[in-house]
Amino acid sequence: MAASVCVSCGASAPASTFFASTRDCTSLSSHRLSFCRSKFALKNGSFFTQKKGESQSGIPALRINAVNGGNFGAVTGRLIEEEAKSLAVAGDQSTVSTGSPPPTPAPIKKETDVRVVQVAKDTLTLRGRSTDRLKYEVEYGLKRGSTNNSYIIQGATATALIDVMDQAFAEAFVKALTSAVNLASLNYLVLGHFSPKRVESLKALLKALPNQGAPIEIFCSNPAAQLVKSLLLDDGLENTYKIRNVRAGDVLDLGGGHELRFVLTPTPRWPDGMFTYDSLTQLLFSQKFFSAHVCEEDDFDIGGWDAYGEDWRFYFECMLAPSPKQANMALERLNIVAQYAKPSYKEKKGVDVVKEDMKYIFSTVLRSLNLPVSKSLLSEGLVDKLITTAICPIHGPIVRSTVTELVREYGVWTFDRLKQSEEATVAVIYASAYGNTTALAQAISRGISKAGVGVDTLNVEICSTEELKASLQRCSGFIIGSPTLGGHMPTPIQNALGVILVDENAKRLPCGVFGSFGWSGEAVDMIEQRLKDCDFNFAFPTIRCKFKPTEATLQVCEESGTDLAQAVKRLKVKKGSDAAPKFVVASNVEQAVGRVVGSLCVLTAKSGDAESAMLASWVSQASFVPPGLTIAVAKDRAVEGLVLVGAKFVVNVLGQNKSSAVAKELLKPFKPGEKRLEGLETKEASNGGFIIKDAISWMECTVKSRLETGDHWLLYATVEAGNLEDEKTLTAIHHRKTGSRY
Numbered sequence: 001m002a003a004s005v006c007v008s009c010g011a012s013a014p015a016s017t018f019f020a021s022t023r024d025c026t027s028l029s030s031h032r033l034s035f036c037r038s039k040f041a042l043k044n045g046s047f048f049t050q051k052k053g054e055s056q057s058g059i060p061a062l063r064i065n066a067v068n069g070g071n072f073g074a075v076t077g078r079l080i081e082e083e084a085k086s087l088a089v090a091g092d093q094s095t096v097s098t099g100s101p102p103p104t105p106a107p108i109k110k111e112t113d114v115r116v117v118q119v120a121k122d123t124l125t126l127r128g129r130s131t132d133r134l135k136y137e138v139e140y141g142l143k144r145g146s147t148n149n150s151y152i153i154q155g156a157t158a159t160a161l162i163d164v165m166d167q168a169f170a171e172a173f174v175k176a177l178t179s180a181v182n183l184a185s186l187n188y189l190v191l192g193h194f195s196p197k198r199v200e201s202l203k204a205l206l207k208a209l210p211n212q213g214a215p216i217e218i219f220c221s222n223p224a225a226q227l228v229k230s231l232l233l234d235d236g237l238e239n240t241y242k243i244r245n246v247r248a249g250d251v252l253d254l255g256g257g258h259e260l261r262f263v264l265t266p267t268p269r270w271p272d273g274m275f276t277y278d279s280l281t282q283l284l285f286s287q288k289f290f291s292a293h294v295c296e297e298d299d300f301d302i303g304g305w306d307a308y309g310e311d312w313r314f315y316f317e318c319m320l321a322p323s324p325k326q327a328n329m330a331l332e333r334l335n336i337v338a339q340y341a342k343p344s345y346k347e348k349k350g351v352d353v354v355k356e357d358m359k360y361i362f363s364t365v366l367r368s369l370n371l372p373v374s375k376s377l378l379s380e381g382l383v384d385k386l387i388t389t390a391i392c393p394i395h396g397p398i399v400r401s402t403v404t405e406l407v408r409e410y411g412v413w414t415f416d417r418l419k420q421s422e423e424a425t426v427a428v429i430y431a432s433a434y435g436n437t438t439a440l441a442q443a444i445s446r447g448i449s450k451a452g453v454g455v456d457t458l459n460v461e462i463c464s465t466e467e468l469k470a471s472l473q474r475c476s477g478f479i480i481g482s483p484t485l486g487g488h489m490p491t492p493i494q495n496a497l498g499v500i501l502v503d504e505n506a507k508r509l510p511c512g513v514f515g516s517f518g519w520s521g522e523a524v525d526m527i528e529q530r531l532k533d534c535d536f537n538f539a540f541p542t543i544r545c546k547f548k549p550t551e552a553t554l555q556v557c558e559e560s561g562t563d564l565a566q567a568v569k570r571l572k573v574k575k576g577s578d579a580a581p582k583f584v585v586a587s588n589v590e591q592a593v594g595r596v597v598g599s600l601c602v603l604t605a606k607s608g609d610a611e612s613a614m615l616a617s618w619v620s621q622a623s624f625v626p627p628g629l630t631i632a633v634a635k636d637r638a639v640e641g642l643v644l645v646g647a648k649f650v651v652n653v654l655g656q657n658k659s660s661a662v663a664k665e666l667l668k669p670f671k672p673g674e675k676r677l678e679g680l681e682t683k684e685a686s687n688g689g690f691i692i693k694d695a696i697s698w699m700e701c702t703v704k705s706r707l708e709t710g711d712h713w714l715l716y717a718t719v720e721a722g723n724l725e726d727e728k729t730l731t732a733i734h735h736r737k738t739g740s741r742y
């Protein structure tokens with residue numbers, strides 16, 4: 001029986017066992033590589049069980065046993081985790097399965113397909129569509145489905161494919177690709193983004209390529225190249241591809257005027273990010289930028305801002321707002337693509353030309369209207385320089401009619417985030433091998449930024465010690481997160497922790513610890529202990545998450561982030577309090593506004609295993625047909641993440657003389673994720689919210705739209721069901737003395 005060997009320390013084990021020791025396997029890339037190597041043990045269709053704490057020569061180690069008869073279709077960490085979960089290897093249990101495999105859980109039915117659509121001259125898109133939200137980007141709250149876009153550009157002399165799809169589409173992707181182009185003519189693959197979740201599609205593509213052809217040349221950034229190499233190791237596919245690390249200024253000429261230029265756009269979350277620009281069609285393949293998780297019938301942004309504005313904004317908030325510096329850098333680099341744009345409209349003929357010209361004229365008119373644009377953007381002329389026919393993102397609709405508006409909004413959002421960071425910033429320091437700790441970091445970041453504090457995201461796998469030190473000097477709080485790999489924290493986290501522990505400024509700051517683990521979770525314990533030993537100041541209880549976070553865990557993260565941001569703001573106020581007057585008399589305006597009254601209600605909402613509630617008095621009827629309400633929700637409110645567009649919730653109206661007990665219960669301080677309705681008698685509504693027994697009436701609602709109104713979100717929601725429970729009692733009214741408080 002052949003042996004499999006630990007990639008770093010060389011420990012060997014029989015072929016049926018993959019053995020990962022921790023002595024040297026502390027680098028994240030070596031862990032990813034370990035998984036790749038684990039295929040030695042899995043070739044014959046086997047699945048994992050895990051045994052905690054086995055060691056060789058006193059080295060804590062993970063033993064993953066391959067048991068015959070299981071089903072193992074993919075090699076990504078995520079899948080391995082889920083296999084492990086389905087085997088119910090719980091927490092601390094030390095079990096090695098030797099018997100027959102457990103029953104396979106029924107697969108979750110997802111409506112997915114891949115379709116081919118013409119985007120521009122010689123350019124097609126393959127659109128993988130799922131009505132369900134796919135597994136990636138778990139912290140993403142809107143549930144409007146997912147799309148995954150790849151693109152094909154057929155030049156006069158060569159053809160390039162831009163990106164491969166998520167594993168959910170692997171089979172359909174290759175099928176659709178085969179129907180759209182002759183695979184023998186595919187010369188280049190441009191990877192603007194790559195992750196372990198895309199390796200299945202890449203392998204399926206490489207296997208489908210005709211044997212006798214030249215290897216396909218993969219153009220990608222250095223981080224993507226490393227990942228591709230490690231994930232394709234031992235697959236016997238080495239002769240089917242070669243990799244070209246893209247450098248600034250590289251051009252890929254496909255003939256017929258299709259010259260592809262590349263712009264490297266690394267962010268902490270996607271260090272491999274790269275834009276591609278075709279100067280002939282003026283298409284910008286923008287990867288995660290300008291993306292949205294939404295699956296509509298239309299392939300283009302028909303309906304414009306009204307149809308997709310919320311999705312684009314929410315995607316930005318979740319995915320890019322935590323790294324405004326890098327987002328800004330990427331936007332600035334868009335300038336360089338415009339210099340290659342050709343005035344191609346003149347030569348074109350036919351209806352499409354008219355349409356394109358209309359679009360061009362329209363976008364020019366929009367720009368000339370001089371709508372409010374961030375000053376820095378205007379002075380740098382970004383909007384003027386960015387003239388593309390369309391933006392082709394990796395997720396969501398192809399942006400054709402809203403290009404100018406979307407780019408401008410991106411500039412404004414980024415500018416706002418950068419401004420927020422100038423006042424107070426929390427450093428979010430983490431590493432993640434398989435994305436689970438990233439998801440926690442992202443959710444905490446959302447909680448921080450919705451409370452009005454900036455975020456500086458530092459993925460320690462790619463940031464330098466100098467960057468970390470500089471961020472610690474600047475920040476007003478920090479959090480540190482780590483996965484547990486082989487019983488330890490990975491080396492980059494150990495180094496970062498070393499820097500934090502000797503930083504005198506960091507000791508005075510509010511901080512927090514978080515991390516994902518599989519069964520023992522030593523990394524988080526170690527980090528917490530070492531910070532406690534040095535008297536660091538914890539703003540929220542340490543977050544420990546087993547494998548992938550659920551919605552409830554993400555809710556804990558978001559609320560913890562908000563708590564930390566509020567601690568930061570309190571400290572800032574305290575510091576400035578000597579200069580500030582202790583007591584401010586309500587101004588005339590505040591007193592006047594304070595006479596506006598509202599009915600006292602309780603809003604309750606649930607999503608998956610997350611639930612929340614809030615006392616609300618800024619509630620008004622907004623329409624007769626359909627019956628509709630507006631409700632103002634403060635941006636840093638815990639329930640805010642559960643009332644996004646499309647979400648269901650319940651409004652409970654409280655009665656005079658019956659409201660104080662309910663109000664008192666909901667105004668208590670709550671820990672992150674704590675159930676807020678536990679002390680009240682409730683029953684579940686049919687839409688998932690909660691009906692409070694003491695309410696005089698209740699309404700089941702759906703959020704239709706959200707309007708940003710200063711420090712609140714104004715929800716417009718329609719009422720689908722409701723009941724009057726107590727017709728005698730009048731509605732409780734919330735009277736106030738000032739409009740500066742509730």
Ligand SMILES: Cc1cc2nc3c(=O)[nH]c(=O)nc-3n(C[C@H](O)[C@H](O)[C@H](O)COP(=O)(O)O)c2cc1C
Pocket residue numbers: 020031034035061062077081431432433434435436437438482483484485486487488516517518519520521522546547548
């Ligand atoms: C090679 C390897 C070793 C691991 N070792 C441990 C361990 O010793 N203890 C533990 O609790 N979890 C262990 N895990 C599970 C990871 O901590 C878990 O998958 C976690 O979700 C990874 O977080 P990330 O996605 O942020 O990288 C291990 C996973 C891998 C792949």
